[in-house]
Amino acid sequence: MKRLVSMLLTIAMLFTLAGCELSEDIITTSTEASTTETAIPPQNNDTTEQTAPPSKSEESAGGTETNTESTVPPSPTEDQEQADSPSPTEDQEQADSPSPEIPEHSSFEVHYIDVGQADAALVLCDGQAMLIDGGNAEDSDLIYSYLQKLSLDHLEYIVCSHAHEDHVGGLAGALNYATVSIAYCPVTSYDSRAFNSFTAYLEKQGISITVPTAGDSFSLGSATVHVLGPISTDESEPNNTSIVLRIVYGETSFLFTGDAEREEEQEILDAGYPLESTVLKVGHHGNANSTTDPFLREIMPQYAVISVGAGNPYGHPAEETLSRLRDADVKVYRTDMQGDVICTSDGKNVSFSVERNEEADTLSSIGPNSAQQDNLPPVTESPEGSDQPPTGTDYVLNTNTHKFHYPSCSSVDQMSEKNKQYFTGTRDEIIAMGYDPCKRCKP
Ligand SMILES: [Zn+2]
Numbered sequence: 001m002k003r004l005v006s007m008l009l010t011i012a013m014l015f016t017l018a019g020c021e022l023s024e025d026i027i028t029t030s031t032e033a034s035t036t037e038t039a040i041p042p043q044n045n046d047t048t049e050q051t052a053p054p055s056k057s058e059e060s061a062g063g064t065e066t067n068t069e070s071t072v073p074p075s076p077t078e079d080q081e082q083a084d085s086p087s088p089t090e091d092q093e094q095a096d097s098p099s100p101e102i103p104e105h106s107s108f109e110v111h112y113i114d115v116g117q118a119d120a121a122l123v124l125c126d127g128q129a130m131l132i133d134g135g136n137a138e139d140s141d142l143i144y145s146y147l148q149k150l151s152l153d154h155l156e157y158i159v160c161s162h163a164h165e166d167h168v169g170g171l172a173g174a175l176n177y178a179t180v181s182i183a184y185c186p187v188t189s190y191d192s193r194a195f196n197s198f199t200a201y202l203e204k205q206g207i208s209i210t211v212p213t214a215g216d217s218f219s220l221g222s223a224t225v226h227v228l229g230p231i232s233t234d235e236s237e238p239n240n241t242s243i244v245l246r247i248v249y250g251e252t253s254f255l256f257t258g259d260a261e262r263e264e265e266q267e268i269l270d271a272g273y274p275l276e277s278t279v280l281k282v283g284h285h286g287n288a289n290s291t292t293d294p295f296l297r298e299i300m301p302q303y304a305v306i307s308v309g310a311g312n313p314y315g316h317p318a319e320e321t322l323s324r325l326r327d328a329d330v331k332v333y334r335t336d337m338q339g340d341v342i343c344t345s346d347g348k349n350v351s352f353s354v355e356r357n358e359e360a361d362t363l364s365s366i367g368p369n370s371a372q373q374d375n376l377p378p379v380t381e382s383p384e385g386s387d388q389p390p391t392g393t394d395y396v397l398n399t400n401t402h403k404f405h406y407p408s409c410s411s412v413d414q415m416s417e418k419n420k421q422y423f424t425g426t427r428d429e430i431i432a433m434g435y436d437p438c439k440r441c442k443p
């Protein structure tokens with residue numbers, strides 16, 4: 001009898017164990033269980049508390065003629081999506097098969113406005129607008145005129161990524177010209193003139209700050225904006241309180257990280273949010289402690305924009321950051337060299353236009369110089385209308401990023417024809433030209 005009881009107990013225990021494993025599998029389904037498991041439960045808790053801001057947006061949009069209501073996907077589903085895809089591969093797939101179809105006559109643009117050593121980006125989708133940061137206080141006039149030029153007298157959202165002046169300063173100018181429905185900021189007060197001016201202008205419009213929570217999402221026209229950070233907020237380090245947004249429009253996506261540094265990047269990685277983005281607004285003006293390798297590996301951007309002032313005293317963008325972008329084969333635009341940078345998406349592809357200096361060597365602090373190249377073997381031009389490298393090609397060079405690859409490397413397919421050069425010769429010759437081997441195919 002005793003034996004029977006203990007046998008039954010053992011069987012019961014085995015069942016329980018099997019049950020546990022099963023449910024864990026359902027939650028995480030990946031080998032990275034340990035990192036994602038811990039992050040997901042708080043995320044779910046957050047989302048339940050968090051339905052307030054989106055519903056507020058519906059309210060406010062109700063008065064104006066917008067399609068917010070029809071396009072707002074119920075946030076639980078959105079959050080579900082984010083929580084359900086913890087592994088990088090799954091994220092990738094998710095990003096490649098976008099949720100909402102883009103309606104006819106839809107449009108999407110991001111204006112990375114040149115505000116010197118500061119940040120300001122205007123996102124426009126289907127007649128709705130979101131301003132993310134406004135530059136320094138002295139840029140207030142510039143932001144005012146920028147909105148005026150576009151006759152944008154209403155912003156659906158205004159986002160102060162964090163309380164530093166180079167982000168919040170010029171938002172007063174925006175609020176002086178345009179009304180706003182929702183104002184997002186990681187804090188509701190901060191002891192500075194620039195911040196107080198921002199809140200004073202908000203108060204004039206009867207708007208109070210909404211502190212967004214990671215996991216939240218909302219719509220801007222037919223685009224969906226996911227809030228990925230901040231996850232924890234230590235207000236003693238404002239940069240790491242930065243609101244991090246990933247905007248998904250069709251198959252294209254745009255990441256804005258404010259001045260987030262290594263610590264916040266790591267928290268976002270640990271939370272397991274999809275990060276893959278077509279265009280990255282480089283964190284903290286290219287500071288070496290942002291855009292870390294693990295973060296960049298998950299984002300896998302094709303393009304990056306650095307908002308930075310020429311000759312700034314911080315040495316931004318840092319050579320380390322440029323080198324990481326170079327290694328990742330990212331095409332970089334810079335406001336210090338090129339002025340305003342405008343990116344347009346049709347939902348599948350993005351295109352860029354810049355105010356000046358289109359051909360600027362944006363990654364070149366140590367690029368090859370032309371004198372050296374003159375003494376070296378000639379480089380074969382790519383044959384027109386052909387994707388195949390000419391016979392005898394040993395390596396493929398990216399003249400923009402100064403990386404070289406084996407012709408079979410997957411990066412070669414993604415390289416724009418303009419930057420592609422086929423090379424016949426030795427590895428040493430290419431290195432002497434100032435090129436670095438690709439980290440992927442390791443030629
Ligand atoms: Zn900044």
Ligand SMILES: [Zn+2]
Nearest residue numbers: 164238239259
């Ligand atoms: Zn900052």
